[in-house]
Amino acid sequence: MIKTPSIGRRTLWSCAQDITRSHLGTTAVCAIAAISAGASAGSETGRSEIYISEIRIDQPGTDTDEYIEIAGPPGASLDGLAYVVLGDGTAAQGGGTIEVAIQLAGHSIPASGFFVVAESSFTLGEADLTTTLNFENADNVTHLLVRGLTAANGTDLDTNDDCTLDFQAWKLIVDGVTMMHVDAGTIGAECAYQGEVGPSSKAVPQHIYRCRTTLWMIGIPEIAGGADSPGTANPCSSQACAPDLDADGAVAVADLAQLLAAWGFMDHQADFNLDGTVDGTDLNVLLGAWGPCA
Numbered sequence: 001m002i003k004t005p006s007i008g009r010r011t012l013w014s015c016a017q018d019i020t021r022s023h024l025g026t027t028a029v030c031a032i033a034a035i036s037a038g039a040s041a042g043s044e045t046g047r048s049e050i051y052i053s054e055i056r057i058d059q060p061g062t063d064t065d066e067y068i069e070i071a072g073p074p075g076a077s078l079d080g081l082a083y084v085v086l087g088d089g090t091a092a093q094g095g096g097t098i099e100v101a102i103q104l105a106g107h108s109i110p111a112s113g114f115f116v117v118a119e120s121s122f123t124l125g126e127a128d129l130t131t132t133l134n135f136e137n138a139d140n141v142t143h144l145l146v147r148g149l150t151a152a153n154g155t156d157l158d159t160n161d162d163c164t165l166d167f168q169a170w171k172l173i174v175d176g177v178t179m180m181h182v183d184a185g186t187i188g189a190e191c192a193y194q195g196e197v198g199p200s201s202k203a204v205p206q207h208i209y210r211c212r213t214t215l216w217m218i219g220i221p222e223i224a225g226g227a228d229s230p231g232t233a234n235p236c237s238s239q240a241c242a243p244d245l246d247a248d249g250a251v252a253v254a255d256l257a258q259l260l261a262a263w264g265f266m267d268h269q270a271d272f273n274l275d276g277t278v279d280g281t282d283l284n285v286l287l288g289a290w291g292p293c294a
Contacts, residue, residue, distance in 0.1 A: 054067075067117060079106070100153065101151075116128050176195070262278040
């Protein structure tokens with residue numbers, strides 16, 4: 001059976017437990033381990049030239065502008081690649097079911113470096129591929145860019161719903177992310193099969209975009225005034241350094257200390273996912289941004 005990894009979730013949970021018990025010495029060691037876990041978890045994406053850059057699965061009102069954006073070198077072929085979304089399928093299937101399967105053969109990354117997939121109702125620019133997306137927006141959903149997809153839409157890959165994929169329906173996962181609505185351990189919640197982003201304001205994020213290849217940022221639900229940038233570079237100059245809490249130009253130990261001081265409380269600066277509490281999810285965001293701001 002195939003277990004796809006989550007980004008340091010066990011390490012971060014252990015760290016959170018040590019923090020709440022105020023074992024300061026243990027916390028320091030744990031934080032270093034968590035930093036290491038976060039760095040190694042992002043390394044696979046960092047080695048890939050083609051990756052998921054931006055996703056919008058929902059918006060206030062009618063969902064006319066759902067889209068995905070795949071980044072890569074201009075002219076790079078997308079032959080052999082497919083975009084897959086795992087969710088709960090029908091009620092009888094449960095988690096790990098392919099809800100979206102889009103073959104990308106015959107396409108390539110345009111001169112902009114950003115390949116956009118959207119529905120015919122799309123109003124935010126020109127899509128490079130127009131198709132039906134059928135994005136679910138009220139559950140945990142895992143978005144994947146895979147090579148060599150062998151299963152069809154509707155296939156249940158986790159037949160006993162134990163958060164372990166029972167068979168691998170592709171040759172390789174090129175990139176992936178899970179957009180979280182509630183913790184995967186919650187009764188009735190779908191599993192997280194990749195690194196987790198969200199929840200945001202106690203709901204699944206409606207829009208996420210990537211900075212520094214490994215750092216996912218959560219956009220606001222509204223498109224007007226938001227950070228949507230399909231077909232162009234993501235607005236990362238300032239947002240990517242939101243975890244730079246002391247504004248010294250780098251995400252480092254001082255920022256980690258400031259986040260830990262706010263642990264368990266509502267802190268508008270350190271609550272990166274806007275769920276009302278500074279916790280392990282915010283720690284994960286900080287670790288993903290570790291290093292100099294760019």
